[in-house]
Amino acid sequence: MSQDETANPASAPRGCAVVTGASSGIGAATAVHLASLGYEVVLGARRKDRLEEVVARCAGRGRALPLDVADPDSVAAFAAEVERCDVLVNNAGFARGTESVAEADEAAWTAMYETNVLGTLRVTKAFLPLLIASGDGQVITIGSVAGREPYEGGAGYNAAKHAVTAMTRVLRLELRGQPVRVCQIDPGMVETEFTLNRLGGDAEGASAVYAGMTPLVAQDIAECVGWVATRPPHVNIDAMTVLARDQTSARVVHRRS
Template identity: 70%
Template sequence: MTSPTPSTGPVAVVTGASSGIGAATARALAGAGYHVVLGARRVERLEQVAAECGGTAVALDVTDDASVAAFVAQVPRCDVLVNNAGGAKGTDAVADADLEDWRWMYETNVLGTVRVTKALLPALLASGDGQVITIGSTAAREAYQGGAGYNAAKFGVAALSRVLRLELLGQPVRVSEIDPGMVQTDFSLVRFKGDQEKADAVYRGVDALTADDVAETVRWVATRPSHVNIDQVLMMPRDQVSAKVVHRTEA
């Protein structure tokens, strides 16, 4: 743990915060006045990000019940929860599905989001003005070839977010879903299991979104007046109009 979580002042929890969108979001929310509790498995990187933004680093594996319970025990207050932990593995067609990859995607994206949200809902309600912001994907809105397993997981995350919005109607908790398109992070490197050439090819010739672009959107959503709920945001780079329709500049 980098620094103690304050007992007063607004607190934001960000999962998957050791790099990419999660790390950028932690910095953006810290700049907006939140004390940020950062959770991820890569503790050394997590502590570096926490030190940069004055936050608290706590080890978190969203696929493990005990890890989530231990994490939440160190979060005495939660005003904003950013469910960012997730990812894709592979591009298999349904006929060739690697069930272990599919299981990892479902556990990380869907059940991981459920575990953390369920565990922190009491604190979010107790805050009197809580907010759940879930980072989804264009894959939650559009099925595409090569996306079967990830589509299935992210459609599930979108359904979870939208049902939670219904369930919390009348309660002091807002629920928002942010669905980015192409963001140049380590996402594709994970998807292609460390194949840097394949990962680089995804973004070649495209002026893609950055992690900071998405983080700024999270910050904006989180700082709207309490009576304003930004239900859904779909954001893509100018060079992208759908999952597979992308303009590439020739090198």
């Protein structure tokens, strides 16, 4: 990168980045940040109205398309609208519930697997030809510390994110020799709509999750994605775990009284 590009990254076009789950949280922050780095960004999510709000923050570099990664037809229609892809950010995903295995809600487990695992699979499959054709493609998947470390009350989400971790690693192995890099970024506690949705809209319960500590925010992870995406072509960041200073593992958190 030249000195001018370092001073003003947006002056250097970088190709096209596709971001799923881009209507809020980490996905929205990532889309805006990648646009600021010079990428043309295609934003996909179910909430088209929210997507348009994010596009407005992309300084003329964003385009919104409806996408439900749990629907194969939606993924196919989304991919058909994209002619170039240099970076794919697999961000769409969610957690639901905190029940024990003994009390597991099978419908919730199925929904988490459908979106987190099969959704990531569908989108990755759809864009691999374009990523390879780019000559320097990247797949950056937003995983979770839940995909590295099981914890009580997290079995369904743990299972889904462990599957994502395995799939991402296999993809890295299978693409050796191809011009595509593969990275998984595993955040810890990030204060977004994620916890509120996991707890079924319980705002008080969601707030309690972050009580007495300083969590990450969506922008922190977006900047990690931007850093990974802008490494030189020969550099592959295989995995990155990102925790708040107050968090040392999935369930070990320092809380101030």
